[in-house]
Amino acid sequence: MTTFRVFANACDFGLIDADNAQEARDLAAQMAGYDSEADLVERLGEPSEIIAEEA
Secondary structure, three states, X not given: OEEEEEEEOOEEEEEXXXXXXXXXXXXXXXXXXXXXXXXXXXXXXXXXXXXXXXX
């Protein structure tokens, strides 16, 4: 597992441990009430702004 710093715009999801950046973004989307980052994109109708950087 790797630790990622995850954020989107002004929202800081903090540090998330995940196998890869996509999993970290999916977990952040779940924290925001979506099933995954793909679900977020589908429901909002625009690209995701979630960023996951290795910490």
